Structures are given as C-alpha cells and as structure tokens.
Amino acid sequence: MTTMSCRRHSCFISVVLLLLVLVVVVPSSVAIDSILSRFQQYLQIDTSHPSPNYHQAADFILSQAKSLSLESQTLEFVKNKPLILLKWTGKNPHLPSILLNSHTDVVPVEPHKWSHPPFDAAINHQNGNIYARGSQDMKCVGLQYLEAIRKLKDSNFEPLRTIYISFVPDEEIGGHDGAEKFAKSKIFDEMNVGIMLDEGLASPEDNYRLFYAERCPMWLVIKATGAPGHGAKLYDNTAMENLLKSIESVRRFRASQFDLVKAGLKAEGEVVSVNMVFLKAGTPSPTGFVMNLQPSEAQAGFDIRVPPIADQASLERRIAEEWAPASRNMTFEFKQKVSVYDENGKPIMTGHDSSNPWWSLLEAAILEANGKIGKPEIFPASTDARYFRLRGIPAIGFSPMANTPILLHDHNEFLNKEEYLKGIDVYVSILKAFASFVEAEKDTAAFRDEL
Numbered sequence: 001m002t003t004m005s006c007r008r009h010s011c012f013i014s015v016v017l018l019l020l021v022l023v024v025v026v027p028s029s030v031a032i033d034s035i036l037s038r039f040q041q042y043l044q045i046d047t048s049h050p051s052p053n054y055h056q057a058a059d060f061i062l063s064q065a066k067s068l069s070l071e072s073q074t075l076e077f078v079k080n081k082p083l084i085l086l087k088w089t090g091k092n093p094h095l096p097s098i099l100l101n102s103h104t105d106v107v108p109v110e111p112h113k114w115s116h117p118p119f120d121a122a123i124n125h126q127n128g129n130i131y132a133r134g135s136q137d138m139k140c141v142g143l144q145y146l147e148a149i150r151k152l153k154d155s156n157f158e159p160l161r162t163i164y165i166s167f168v169p170d171e172e173i174g175g176h177d178g179a180e181k182f183a184k185s186k187i188f189d190e191m192n193v194g195i196m197l198d199e200g201l202a203s204p205e206d207n208y209r210l211f212y213a214e215r216c217p218m219w220l221v222i223k224a225t226g227a228p229g230h231g232a233k234l235y236d237n238t239a240m241e242n243l244l245k246s247i248e249s250v251r252r253f254r255a256s257q258f259d260l261v262k263a264g265l266k267a268e269g270e271v272v273s274v275n276m277v278f279l280k281a282g283t284p285s286p287t288g289f290v291m292n293l294q295p296s297e298a299q300a301g302f303d304i305r306v307p308p309i310a311d312q313a314s315l316e317r318r319i320a321e322e323w324a325p326a327s328r329n330m331t332f333e334f335k336q337k338v339s340v341y342d343e344n345g346k347p348i349m350t351g352h353d354s355s356n357p358w359w360s361l362l363e364a365a366i367l368e369a370n371g372k373i374g375k376p377e378i379f380p381a382s383t384d385a386r387y388f389r390l391r392g393i394p395a396i397g398f399s400p401m402a403n404t405p406i407l408l409h410d411h412n413e414f415l416n417k418e419e420y421l422k423g424i425d426v427y428v429s430i431l432k433a434f435a436s437f438v439e440a441e442k443d444t445a446a447f448r449d450e451l
C-alpha cells in the first residue's frame with residue numbers, strides 16, 4: 001500500500017509538473033509558431049516586380065490590422081498601387097506622431113539560382129533560416145512593427161503619441177507612386193509626424209546599423225565625338241580616344257574614393273561611388289562590329305552616389321572640367337540628379353547625436369533590449385526615407401538584423417528566425433520609448449528647424 005500510494009503521489013506530481021510545463025512552455029511556443037507563420041504568409045505573397053501582387057499584400061495587412069484593432073485606410077495615389085496606412089491613436093493625439101514605414105514590393109528573383117523556392121518562405125529546421133525574397137528587404141520590418149504592437153497591446157500598453165504604420169508600394173522602382181506622393185500629401189501633413197523609421201541594412205557583425213542619411217544618385221552619361229577614320233590611321237581627337245581619357249580620369253577618382261574605404265578611413269556611405277554601367281560605341285555589322293573604322297561617337301554611363309557630407313558642386317565642376325571637357329569635344333547629361341541639399345541649401349540628414357532626442361531614445365531603447373549598435377552611417381543607396389527627410393522629418397533607417405549576411409536583392413535571401421524574433425522585442429522597446437516620450441513642443445519645432 002505504502003509503495004502504491006507513494007507511486008500514486010509521484011505520479012500525481014509528474015502530472016502537475018507536466019501540466020505546468022504545458023501551461024508555461026506550450027503557449028509561448030504556439031505564440032512563436034504563429035508569429036513565424038504570419039511572417040511566412042506575408043513572404044509567400046509574390047510582390048516582385050514587374051507585376052507585384054499588391055492587392056493580396058494589402059488584404060493580408062488589413063486582416064492583420066483588424067486582428068490588432070488598428071484603424072486602417074487604403075490610399076491609392078496611383079490606381080492599383082495601394083498604400084495601407086494603419087493608426088494606433090495615442091492618449092495625447094496632439095503630440096507629433098510616430099511613423100513606421102515599410103515597402104510591400106520586392107525585387108525580382110531568378111528562382112533557379114535559389115536553393116529554396118523564393119516565395120515558399122520555408123524554414124530550414126537545421127539552422128532556423130527563413131529563405132524568401134523580402135525576408136531582409138523588407139517584409140521582416142513591416143511585420144515586426146505589427147508583432148511589436150501585438151505584444152504591446154497584449155501587455156495593455158497605451159501609447160501617449162499616435163503611432164502610424166505605412167505599407168507603401170513601389171520603393172524598389174523609385175517610390176514615385178508610393179512614398180514620394182504620400183510624403184507630399186495632405187493626409188501626411190495632417191498626421192503631424194515627429195519621427196519616422198524606415199529600412200536599414202543587415203549587419204554581419206553582432207551590432208545593429210543605424211542610418212541618418214543616404215547617398216544621392218547622379219546618373220551621368222558622357223559623350224565623345226570626333227572625326228571618323230580608317231582603323232589603321234593614328235590621329236588625335238578620335239571619339240574613342242577622348243572617351244578613354246575620360247574613363248581613365250574617372251577610374252583614378254573611383255580608386256581614390258575606394259582606397260579611403262579599404263584603408264578604413266571612411267565608411268562605404270561616406271565616399272562618392274562611381275561605377276561604369278554601360279559603354280556604347282562602334283559601328284555595327286552583321287557579324288558584330290566594323291573593325292577597320294574608328295567611330296565618330298562613343299559614350300559611357302556612370303552610376304554616381306554622393307553622400308550629403310560631400311561637396312556636390314565641386315564634383316559637378318570635376319565632371320565638366322575633367323570627365324567631359326568641351327575642349328575634348330565632349331558633352332554630358334544627367335539621366336537623374338538628386339541634390340544632397342534641401343530647398344534651404346542644407347545637406348539632407350537627420351541629427352544623429354544627443355542634439356536629436358529621437359536618436360538618443362532609439363539608441364537607449366536598442367541597448368535596453370540587449371542590442372548592440374555600430375557607428376551611425378549614411379545609407380549607400382536610396383530608400384523612401386529621403387522623401388520624408390526632404391519634408392524636414394527626422395528619419396532613421398533601421399532593420400534589426402545582426403549576425404546576418406547582407407543578401408538584399410541577392411539569391412537565397414534569408415533571415416534567421418531567432419534574429420527575426422529578437423527584432424520584434426527591439427521594436428517593443430523602441431515603441432515604448434517613442435510613444436511615451438514627452439517633450440516641450442517648442443523644442444520639437446526648434447529641433448526640426450535645425451534639420
């Protein structure tokens with residue numbers, strides 16, 4: 001009997017322990033599974049160019065908003081390019097609001113070059129990586145915002161400031177029908193945005209990367225003309241010779257900038273990058289090109305990116321005097337030229353030290369969530385954040401992806417599930433800090449004037 005009751009007793013304890021384990025562990029693993037499953041569902045929607053399925057993405061986001069009791073509206077600045085705007089009204093809606101922005105489109109894929117189908121969003125159970133186009137750029141961030149809000153709502157947090165979440169189309173093709181029109185709209189003015197967050201980049205190190213500005217594109221085409229002649233004749237001022245002299249000059253400049261990066265003196269986003277993207281010359285023949293004729297025209301195209309800390313005017317002088325001088329029968333044009341200055345002539349960048357309270361809050365919130373932060377950076381390419389900075393809104397680029405190779409626009413883009421989950425907690429910390437922040441409004445105005 002004694003043994004029996006003892007056994008029953010230990011059996012009872014085991015059952016209680018098992019129940020406890022079930023109560024404590026299972027719901028959280030169920031919660032994690034549903035968090036990951038929502039991310040997978042979003043990634044499975046093919047929003048790749050040239051024909052992104054925006055409506056399916058919009059329906060998905062709207063269903064998420066409904067489950068979170070967020071207000072929502074669908075804006076179509078251009079037909080069939082929906083922009084979803086969600087709102088969590090703060091207790092003091094008169095305070096400047098917070099805008100969390102992400103784009104719903106992704107770049108195209110070459111599926112046969114992927115180890116996992118790019119729109120399956122399968123989780124590799126050996127390493128926990130989620131492979132999908134958009135896993136880094138930037139469907140992760142869009143859903144992390146929503147998951148952070150879910151956690152905050154579950155903990156009964158109430159924001160003081162209103163939080164807006166925008167899901168915009170077309171970032172990958174310039175954002176002209178998405179963020180650009182949105183940032184210029186009356187709706188945006190009425191939102192009274194005090195700070196916005198947008199995308200950053202993955203970091204292979206264990207620190208997160210924060211971006212306060214971005215380089216501006218100058219897409220340059222230089223053209224050379226010269227007398228045509230026999231392929232055997234040596235003479236001066238041929239179009240090809242003139243163009244080659246320019247290319248040599250561009251190459252020297254490119255090397256001087258790249259050397260600064262290689263020597264560790266400057267970060268990638270702090271130098272002017274110049275890359276030749278096309279060369280056009282020669283006289284076509286049915287079998288290729290005419291070989292015994294020196295052509296009368298030749299041109300080359302360059303993708304140039306200029307950081308707002310560089311002297312854009314002196315670069316333009318260099319182009320006119322060295323890269324495409326009229327003295328060598330050369331001309332040039334810009335296919336696109338974005339100014340690094342705002343309408344008041346100030347370089348377009350967000351304060352990235354203690355002079356910007358949002359920057360300090362962001363850094364503290366990331367550290368609070370056990371994240372590490374690298375040196376503030378200039379984004380090497382373009383994002384939608386530029387349209388908001390242009391309006392004088394402080395904008396910070398941040399995608400919480402540490403210990404992750406940079407695979408945006410690459411084959412086998414992936415994000416590890418642990419990194420994704422950690423990022424949600426980082427946003428919980430940031431939103432708590434941002435949404436609770438109280439500052440005298442005149443200070444905000446003065447601060448915005450300084451931007």
Ligand SMILES: [Zn+2]
Pocket residue numbers: 103137138171199
């Ligand atoms: Zn992106």
